[in-house]
Structure formats: C-alpha cells, structure tokens
Amino acid sequence: MGLEERRSREKEVRRNAILKAARKLAFEKGFKSITVASIAKKAELSKGAVYLYFDSKEEIYVQILLKDIEKFHASLLDIYERGGTAGDMLRRFADVYIDFFLSDRELFRIFMTFMLHVGEMGFSEQLVSQLIGATNKTIEIIEKIFKLGIEKGEFPENFNIRQGQNAVWGLLNGVIALHLFTGKETTRERRIRTTARFGLDLFLSGLAIRNENEVSGTAAPGHSTQPVK
Numbered sequence: 001m002g003l004e005e006r007r008s009r010e011k012e013v014r015r016n017a018i019l020k021a022a023r024k025l026a027f028e029k030g031f032k033s034i035t036v037a038s039i040a041k042k043a044e045l046s047k048g049a050v051y052l053y054f055d056s057k058e059e060i061y062v063q064i065l066l067k068d069i070e071k072f073h074a075s076l077l078d079i080y081e082r083g084g085t086a087g088d089m090l091r092r093f094a095d096v097y098i099d100f101f102l103s104d105r106e107l108f109r110i111f112m113t114f115m116l117h118v119g120e121m122g123f124s125e126q127l128v129s130q131l132i133g134a135t136n137k138t139i140e141i142i143e144k145i146f147k148l149g150i151e152k153g154e155f156p157e158n159f160n161i162r163q164g165q166n167a168v169w170g171l172l173n174g175v176i177a178l179h180l181f182t183g184k185e186t187t188r189e190r191r192i193r194t195t196a197r198f199g200l201d202l203f204l205s206g207l208a209i210r211n212e213n214e215v216s217g218t219a220a221p222g223h224s225t226q227p228v229k
Contacts, residue, residue: 014043014049014053015053018039018043018053018060019064019067021043022034022039022043022057022060022061022064023106024042024106025038025039025042026064026113027106027110030113031057031061031121032120032121035057036057036060039057039060058121058123059127061114062123062127062130064107064110065110065131066130066131066134068104068107069137069138070134071100072096072097072138073137073138075099076093076096076141079092079093079096079141085149085152085154086145086146086148086149087149087154087204089145089148090145090168090200091197091200093141093145094168094196094197094200095193098172098176098192098193098196101180102180102189105181108177108180109181112173112177114131115173139165139169142164146159146161146164146165154207154208155207156210156211156214157214158214159207168200168203171196171199172196175195175196179191179192179195180192
C-alpha cells in the first residue's frame with residue numbers, strides 16, 4: 001500500500017469514527033446537548049481534528065443521515081427487478097423500510113428529530129436542502145410505484161399520487177414510531193410488521209375498490225371519482 005493510499009484510509013477511518021461517535025451521543029443526549037468537543041472526546045480525537053473533517057456539528061448530523069439514506073436506497077435496488085404488481089412492490093418497499101430502521105433504531109430517532117425539529121436546529125439552507133433532497137429520493141420511489149400501478153390499470157387513473165405518497169410515508173413512519181421504543185422487545189418486530197402490513201393492505205384494498213367503481217362508472221357512497229386537489 002502506497003503512502004497516499006494509507007493516508008486516505010486513515011482519514012476515512014477517522015471520519016467514520018467521528019460520525020459513529022456523534023450518532024451515539026445524539027441517541028444518548030439529543031442533538032442540542034452535544035458539542036464538537038464532546039464528539040471529539042467520544043471519538044478519542046482532538047477538537048481540532050474533528051474540524052479538519054467537518055465545519056460544524058450540524059454538518060456532522062447531516063452527513064450521518066445522508067450516509068444512511070444512501071445505504072437505504074442501495075437496499076431498494078431489487079424492488080422493481082423482482083416484478084409483480086405495484087401493490088407487491090409497495091409491500092416490498094415497506095418491508096425494506098422497516099428492516100432498515102429495525103436494524104438501527106438510533107438512525108430512526110435521529111431521522112425523526114430532523115423531520116420534526118429541523119427549524120430548531122440551526123441548519124444552513126444548504127444543509128437542509130441536501131437532506132430534503134435525499135429524503136425526496138425515497139419518496140420518489142413510492143411515486144414511481146404508483147405511476148406503474150396507474151399504467152397497469154391497478155390503480156385509478158385520477159389517483160392523487162402526492163396524497164398517496166404522503167399516506168404511505170406517514171403510515172410507515174407512524175407505525176415504526178409507535179412501536180420501536182415501546183412495549184416488549186420480544187414482540188416489537190412482529191407488532192411493527194403486522195400493523196404496517198394491515199394498514200398497507202387496507203390502503204391498497206380501498207384503491208382497488210375505487211378502481212373497480214371507476215371502471216364500472218360508479219362511485220362508492222360519499223366519494224367522488226374526481227381527483228382530490
């Protein structure tokens with residue numbers, strides 16, 4: 001191994017050590033309570049060494065999320081390759097999403113903190129834009145599945161995709177948030193998976209009924225066949 005390659009590896013090791021330490025501290029104390037100095041101490045580095053890799057604790061926080069969101073996207077590659085209906089793909093998406101946060105509860109807590117309190121964290125517009133852009137890529141996967149379902153005649157032609165995205169996104173995050181840190185550890189995974197599957201199946205059943213009604217020219221009582229704006 002050459003000198004430059006060794007130096008590059010050492011830098012990557014230190015960078016990862018900083019991110020790992022910051023993630024642990026954020027989980028233990030909350031984002032607001034930690035400082036660059038406390039991150040440096042946890043990573044067994046000097047404060048100056050941390051600043052060689054990151055400009056602020058906010059940037060560290062963002063890089064934690066960006067790195068993990070990239071891993072999540074990589075785990076979704078086979079959703080389309082395995083084929084099946086759009087409903088099947090949504091179920092696989094939900095399974096992968098749940099798997100990801102079950103394997104790293106700290107990440108879910110950090111992610112929810114960002115989603116709920118981004119305005120209180122003092123992030124620059126650039127950092128917020130980076131995170132929102134990465135999160136939107138995940139939501140765009142749901143959009144792609146819905147569009148496929150419409151094209152294949154599985155979902156209504158006038159289905160409001162944006163509302164559908166928000167419904168699925170909210171369902172999954174809500175179920176995980178409800179059960180991930182409460183109840184018996186031995187039943188936690190089962191509760192999350194069965195509740196998420198029940199909610200998603202109910203959602204898809206409603207879409208199927210609406211689609212059948214529109215094809216036959218009828219509408220369910222109290223429901224219009226016109227898309228909701």
